[in-house]
Amino acid sequence: GLEVVSPHFKQYVIPITLVVLFCLFAVQKRGTGGIGKFFGPITLVWFISIALLGVSHIVGHPEILWALSPHHALGFMWANPGTSFIILGAVVLCVTGAEALYADLGHFGKRPIRLAWFTVAMPALTLNYFGQGALLLAEPEAVKNPFYMMAPDWALIPLVVLATMATVIASQALITGAFSVTKQVIQLGYLPRLNIQHTSVRDTGQIYMPLVNWGLFAAIVLAVVMFRSSSNLAAAYGIAVTLDMLITTTLTFFVIRYGWRYPLALCIAATGCFFVVDLAFFASNMLKLFQGGWFPLLIGGIVFAFMMTWKEGRRLLNDKLRADAIDLKDFLESVFISPPTRVDGTAVFLTAETGAVPNALLHNLKHNKVLHQQNLFVTVHNHETPWIGLDKRLQVESLGHDCWQVVIHYGFKNDPDVPRALELLRGRGCELEAMTTSYFLSRDTVIPTMGGGMAPWREKLFAQMHHNASGAADFLHLPNNAVVELGSKIEI
Incomplete structure (x- = not known):
């Protein structure tokens, strides 16, 4: 947009982009609650503006509205199959973003998404694209940047500012999604614990993850510096989006077949048509593999290697x-049989395996030679379901001598909070007082060894990931002044 205003702005585009990106990622730790109320109005102004731009050119060339009939596209595809296949990679970029709207179904439900799509987003986008077509009928040379060349000169700078604000808002949704998805992946056991900060006292879903935030920033800066323009990034973006659509369609088949138990023929029919369309778009974009399409595949491969190494480790x-x-x-x-000295208070021993003696207990008995009056052996289980209610949060088994085995269950969208979960023990014969409760953790150091297990480089990677993982105390919301960590070395 700035280059359309004046070619002299070209040298400033990359620096301005990097500054905007830095400001966007720097503000994440403060949360989005305060400025989030402006997102909807700004986005609405954006859609109205691009619709008006389109209408202003459609009025001059109303014949562009014939493009509403799909027979033109079908005729072109019939007459030019090879060319049609190639341009699929460009056409798909016109609808990318719609999948992000539907990705929010889980947050807002069906009705708001449908209303937003059919009354605002789709009409505005259609009018704008048709306006671009009308502009090209009148001025074919405008093909170098039809969107900004639709605007009169006086509106160019405001349009660039509005487009930047709309992009920042769309990027905010991506960043917030990256935080929540990473948190869920951690609880599913595919990434080590990371530092999670809650940015809202009212909404538990508003979180900030420093490592994810700045890692994403570094990757995006790398992309900006390498590709230097959004048009050069089109190949990378096209492959990322179409592969995501292909994966989603494949997962849909497994959900309706094995989750919902629908007949096989119905499942194939329901997902097969989408699969063919998604595969065609993906195959077309793969033609641009060496023009930048390799970039998202490389990043995806690296993240996949990290996740599988952590899971196997x-x-x-x-x-x-x-x-x-x-x-x-x-x-x-x-x-x-010959009990050690019992001291007042409650000891909570965190253990990964139910029914096994925690290393922290062995070390405590060996070095301190005492046992607390109450002892809880707590295991946290994360399940592959989004939510687990409070009525199913705890399993408790008395082991005698004021000792209990406790299993705490969380879904991957629940926030782990062990002290709050243990409050549910009241009335079950075990009363915890916060001031007299200590939490004992085993801090294991992983030692990679030759032979068996994983490849040596993967074992070293896992050991490093395990070493850099944030402490279990923070992840489980244990009070900092009541945690005792006892270490041990484990060879894999």
């Missing part, structure tokens, strides 16, 4: 812990 670590584990019930029976 956790499995190996848990197998090792399980092999060396001592049965908790048998251990407690032997301990209470």
Whole structure:
């Protein structure tokens, strides 16, 4: 847009972009609650503006409205199949963004999304694209930037500012989505714990993750510096979006077939047509693999390698812990034959395996030679369901001698908070007082070894990821002044 205003602005586009990006990512730690109320009105002004731009040119060339009939596109595809296949990669960019609107179904429900799409977004986009077509009928040379060349000279700067604001708002949705998805991936066990900060006292969904925020910023800056214009990024964006659509269609088949138990023929028919369309778009974009399409595939591959390494490393670590584990019930029976000194208060021992003796308990008995009056052995289970209600939050089993085995269940959208969950024990024979409760954690150091397990580079990567993971105390919302960490080394 700035280049349309004046070619002299070209040298400033990249620096201005980087400044806008930095400001956008720097403000994330403050949350979006304060400025979020402006997002809707600004976006509405944006849609109205692009619609009016389109109408102003459609009036001059109303014959462009014949394009509403799909027979023109079908005739072109029939006469020029090869060319049609190639331009599919460009055509798909006209509708990208619509999938982001429908991605918010889970937040807002069907009715608001449908209203927003059919009454605002789709009419505005259609009018704007038709306006661009009308402009090109009158001035074919405007093909270099038909969107901004639709605007009169006096409106160019305001349009650039409005477009920047609309882009920032759209980017905010992406960044917020990256935070929430990463949090869910962590709870599903595919990434190590990361520092999560809540930016709102009212909305638990408003979170900030510093590592994700600045990692995303670094990747986007890399893309800006490498590609230097949005048109050069089109290939990368096209492959990313069409592959995402293809994956979503494939997942839909598995949901309706194995989740909803619909007949196989119906499942194939329902998803097959979408799959063919998505595959055609993706195949067309793959023609641009070496023009930038490799970039999202490289990033996706790196993230996938990290996730699978963490998942497999956790499995190996848990197998090792399980092999060396001592049965908790048998251990407690032997301990209470000649019990150690009991001290007032409650000890909460966090353990990954239900029914196994936590290393922290062994170290506590070895070095401190005492046992608290009450002892809770707590295991946190994260499930592949979004939400688990408070009525199903706890499983409690008495082990005798004022000892309890407690299992806390969370869905991947629940916020883990162990002290709050343990408050549900009241009335079950176990009363916790915050001032006299201590939380004991095992801080394991992973030692990669040769042979078995994963490839050496993956074991070293997992060990580094495990070392850099944020503390379980913060992730589980344990009070900082009541946490005791006892370390051990584990070879995988």
